Amino acid sequence: MDPTSTHSAPPLPSPVAARAVALDAEHRAAYRREAFVIPDATIYLDGNSLGALPKAVPAAVAQVIEHEWGQRLIRSWNEADWWGAQTRVGDTVGRLVGAAAGQVVVTDSTSVNLFKVVVGAARMRPGRHVVLIDPDSFPTDLYITHSAAQLVGAEVRLVPPAEAAAAIREVGEDLALASYSSVDYRTGERWDLEAITAASHEVGALACWDLCHSAGAMDVELDSGGADFAVGCGYKYLNGGPGAPAFLYVAARHLGGFEQPLTGWHGHARPFEMGPAYHPAPGITRGRVGTPPLLSLLALEAALTAYDGLPLADVRGRSLSLTRFFVECLDGLGLGDAVVTPRDDARRGSQVAVRHPEAYAVVQALMAHGVIGDFREPDLVRLGFAPLYVSHEDAAAAASILAQVVHQQEYARDEFRARATVT
Numbered sequence: 001m002d003p004t005s006t007h008s009a010p011p012l013p014s015p016v017a018a019r020a021v022a023l024d025a026e027h028r029a030a031y032r033r034e035a036f037v038i039p040d041a042t043i044y045l046d047g048n049s050l051g052a053l054p055k056a057v058p059a060a061v062a063q064v065i066e067h068e069w070g071q072r073l074i075r076s077w078n079e080a081d082w083w084g085a086q087t088r089v090g091d092t093v094g095r096l097v098g099a100a101a102g103q104v105v106v107t108d109s110t111s112v113n114l115f116k117v118v119v120g121a122a123r124m125r126p127g128r129h130v131v132l133i134d135p136d137s138f139p140t141d142l143y144i145t146h147s148a149a150q151l152v153g154a155e156v157r158l159v160p161p162a163e164a165a166a167a168i169r170e171v172g173e174d175l176a177l178a179s180y181s182s183v184d185y186r187t188g189e190r191w192d193l194e195a196i197t198a199a200s201h202e203v204g205a206l207a208c209w210d211l212c213h214s215a216g217a218m219d220v221e222l223d224s225g226g227a228d229f230a231v232g233c234g235y236k237y238l239n240g241g242p243g244a245p246a247f248l249y250v251a252a253r254h255l256g257g258f259e260q261p262l263t264g265w266h267g268h269a270r271p272f273e274m275g276p277a278y279h280p281a282p283g284i285t286r287g288r289v290g291t292p293p294l295l296s297l298l299a300l301e302a303a304l305t306a307y308d309g310l311p312l313a314d315v316r317g318r319s320l321s322l323t324r325f326f327v328e329c330l331d332g333l334g335l336g337d338a339v340v341t342p343r344d345d346a347r348r349g350s351q352v353a354v355r356h357p358e359a360y361a362v363v364q365a366l367m368a369h370g371v372i373g374d375f376r377e378p379d380l381v382r383l384g385f386a387p388l389y390v391s392h393e394d395a396a397a398a399a400s401i402l403a404q405v406v407h408q409q410e411y412a413r414d415e416f417r418a419r420a421t422v423t
């Protein structure tokens with residue numbers, strides 16, 4: 001048992017414990033727990049909301065604060081290349097999502113980047129009036145897409161991913177953009193965005209991928225998958241910390257024509273000429289807007305070193321093994337029917353969602369045992385398996401604690417029912 005995970009799990013039956021040990025050995029290559037701070041007595045299954053703290057971050061941020069800011073002051077924009085950090089870190093993120101250099105910039109939030117994409121895509125496809133999006137998208141994707149589409153005079157059609165390819169062919173030449181998440185934030189279902197993208201291209205439209213629940217948890221192939229745009233956040237599996245800046249991908253072939261609407265001075269071709277008119281920078285720099293939050297950006301840069309030299313295929317292999325094993329454990333504990341996440345590896349992201357009518361209270365009761373997950377409306381216990389720091393032993397222990405909470409109705413205590421602001 002990992003010395004750091006002395007949570008209150010009932011003892012595991014020995015075949016389960018032995019299998020956990022064997023799987024941890026088999027998938028050792030992508031296990032970097034030593035690079036993270038995981039509090040004692042905690043099984044952290046919420047890295048799909050807020051990634052754990054990489055040990056490299058505090059020292060890196062202290063150096064930025066004390067030396068680059070404290071001593072070198074304004075000179076650090078040049079000396080420490082603060083100016084180039086958004087594209088430098090963008091290239092590092094690019095390696096994790098299958099994007100060659102020069103197509104990813106770290107900037108703003110996912111919401112803001114999606115706004116840029118929807119408007120920019122509509123401008124690249126004048127005369128087309130339809131944008132497709134999943135009705136079960138994360139709410140910000142729905143809100144932003146509606147608002148951006150309204151500004152450019154487009155109509156938003158809500159089509160589930162499984163029906164998207166057919167709907168795209170039906171809309172045909174009126175389609176400007178199909179915008180889909182690669183993994184459903186609630187159920188953990190993974191969608192075939194390459195098929196949606198190919199269908200979009202057949203009718204001359206563009207495709208955007210929301211990678212919030214994929215980046216850092218699996219091998220994403222933006223370039224070879226044909227994506228036109230992608231957005232994603234820095235604070236989940238990329239472990240950049242609370243409020244870490246997000247990323248924007250624009251395929252190289254579109255960079256010259258991508259006119260995003262937030263024409264701030266950091267996206268200008270010659271910002272220090274301070275001219276009165278906006279001229280977009282060549283390349284992905286045009287995705288920038290205003291002065292970035294450098295402490296967060298450089299924290300993300302340090303956090304990403306946890307992935308140095310790590311093949312994403314190994315990360316995906318470990319992630320699938322963790323979620324598969326967790327579901328097997330739940331089957332053995334009589335909870336298999338409550339699992340809503342697909343069992344087919346190809347259709348699963350890096351989380352497992354379990355349905356329960358008292359899901360909120362179940363999550364609180366789990367936390368009392370040191371198992372941290374989260375609740376999603378209306379009835380889901382959502383458990384994320386960040387492959388770099390969650391072990392198969394953690395998965396087995398979490399499953400047995402979940403079974404105890406459910407079967408012994410520990411969730412029924414009043415203290416677990418009081419709703420906090422953030423669930």
Ligand SMILES: Cc1ncc(COP(=O)(O)O)c(C=O)c1O
Pocket residue numbers: 109110111112138140141181185210212213233246
């Ligand atoms: C699929 C998806 N898109 C977007 C977001 C959030 O976007 P933002 O970074 O703007 O808060 C989330 C956050 O959980 C998400 O899951």
